[in-house]
Amino acid sequence: MRNDQVDPHQCRSGAPHGGPTGLWARPGLFDAVLFDRDGTLVYDVPYNPDPDRVRxxxxxxxxxxxxxxxxLRLGVVSNQSGLARGRFTAADLARVNARVDELLGPFDTWQVCPHAEPDPGAESCRCRKPAPGLIRDAARALGTDPTRCVVVGDIGIDMTAAGAAGAAGILVPTPVTRAGEVAAAPALAGNLRDAVDLILQRHRLADAERPGAVPRGRPRCVLVARPDSAGDVLVTGPAIRAVAAGADRVVMLxxxxxxxxxxxxxxxDELVEWRLPWIDPEPERIDRAEVDRLTSRLAAIGADEAVLFTSFHQSALPLxxxxxxxxxxxxxxxxxxxxGSLLDVRHRVPTGIPETERALSLAAAAxxxxxPGDEPVLRLLPDAPQAVRVDDPQRVRVDDPHAGSAVRVDGPAAGVDGPAAASAGDELPEPGYVVVHPGSSVPARACPPELCAEFVRALSAAGHRVVVTGGPGEGALTAQVAGRTGIDLGGQTSLTGLAGIIARAGCLVVGNTGPAHLAAALGVPVVSLFAPTVPFGQWGPYRVPTVRLGDADAACRHSRATACPVPGHPCLSRIEPRQVVEAVRLLSRDDDPADPSGRVNPSGRVNPAGRADPSDRAEPPDRAEPSDRAEPAGRAEPGGRVEVPDAAGSTPVLTGSGTSGGLAVPAGPTRSAVREVRP
Known part of the structure; x- marks a missing residue:
């Protein structure tokens, strides 16, 4: 008799069987937590020079x-433009940081940006949040990568910087946090205690032993099921790999x-296809004979057990x-x-958990x-992305067995204006182009095509080569969006061919649809035109740098609407082309000296040469930190010389020699207040 048959509350699963004992090379989801300083760890005192005022x-x-x-290791990542503006000295900064370290430390790394916000149109430093430099430098200093870090902060630029580096983000709002920032946050906590609860919960969820687990033999065959759309299947990939690691054979329904x-x-190892009428958005009538055939087919597989993956709003019980x-x-x-008697392991997860982690937690419960060594990132088979080549000025070759040997570009591939032009025999385009995918299987999540066409024109005018992609039947849509400046490949590739196109891109501009998760599986940064019909924290691209654009607090928020309930599609129609251009500019930066080739990103997924490291992404800034709301005065240049005394009063002289322009500041009485100033 199973536990839920004797539990008076009927809320416990049966005693699960122990499975494989191997852990990831680094157990849990995270290695480090990085905190904003002012307003998060300590009360914000604007431009504070006095350690006695630190609380x-x-x-x-x-x-x-x-x-x-x-x-978990801990770090601080903080914008301190008061140094450039002359509001406090380097010695003041060192003493204040030392006081924070005394109260709350020791911290394993301090990363500080000393630069002020640049003038309009001027190039900014790479370290100032919302840019990703501080997060990336902190991860590097701690011997990990940003995807295994959590960033905790109190305003939107902290969350933007987290996403920019591919890290998880948790917003702890204060009275200065704006409503739009709260709506856009990937995760929320009421205070630091709640934030830590959430971090530890997620950290352990996907690898937790269930109470009462007992050993069992390795199953010969396991059936896994995810009968949804392409994106749903892709986000379940890590959980399927977990099952495959502990079974001789995996059959997927x-x-x-x-x-x-x-x-x-x-x-x-094997696929079984069937349209489940309680899952498919356009269900067919239930046919008893079809159900009988499915039952017989599944019985013939001879599976020892099954793991049924669903989304948070679906039921696994009919299957x-x-x-x-x-x-x-x-x-x-x-x-x-x-x-009832339908499940042997009845698992539950908290709301708001990313879909990939939700599935991993079920696999672990089973x-x-x-x-070891298999990080919980989305990933494809090594040979899945296919090459894309132009053989003459009017033909694009896609080495895609599902689409044939070549597909034609319905437009002037070699005659497009400006930077999108290609010559015969060239790779089309060279790695680093921008892919715009305007379509979506759910209309509420698709950006208006006329606006997407503006994005393509603006990107082309900014010097980008733009490829427009789309699924079957979307030829008219992609032709409208591509216009005369984009390369139109709409409807001309299978999903495998689309993977090949995206794999060579610098970034993908796309809504909340399957290709966004395909990009995440390829390690390609995403400009996410995200309609808030479902929570971004659950369905945003997973563990890949992502710029989120759109109104996160629109009327359709969390409605799961398939058609826009508000005239004019306001959640996406207000995105401006300049925002997309700026997002792509930030996503496309490749200034990480740790990987000058751009070939391999921190997750181990292979990238073509020339693409920006997926952890190097930032969102356009939309506000300053509370301490930074002041006119610039005496701004320091990103590569300038800075002197920062340590707590003992000695003054190490430091010149720009690193990566981001930030200060690596391990504060404390026994450590130098600043290690280096980075250009």
């Missing part, structure tokens, strides 16, 4: 010590909308009933509804974990 936030010390006890994506995922009828003895799924 820690309530509960901060206890919260930080819990993270240390969990084995998918729907017709997700099959092409399933064919790109590692870890799957669990079919699998019981097929004779599968052990079934695991997430279910808020009482499952006894399957990613093996």
């Amino acid at each position: 820690a936030m309530p509960g901060a010390r206890e919260a930080l010590d819990r993270l240390r006890d969990a084995g 998918c729907g017709p909308r997700g099959r092409a994506a399933a064919e790109l995922l590692p870890g799957i 669990a009933l079919v699998l019981r009828m097929a004779g599968i003895r052990r079934i695991s799924a997430i279910s808020e509804d009482y499952p 006894g399957f974990r990613l093996p």
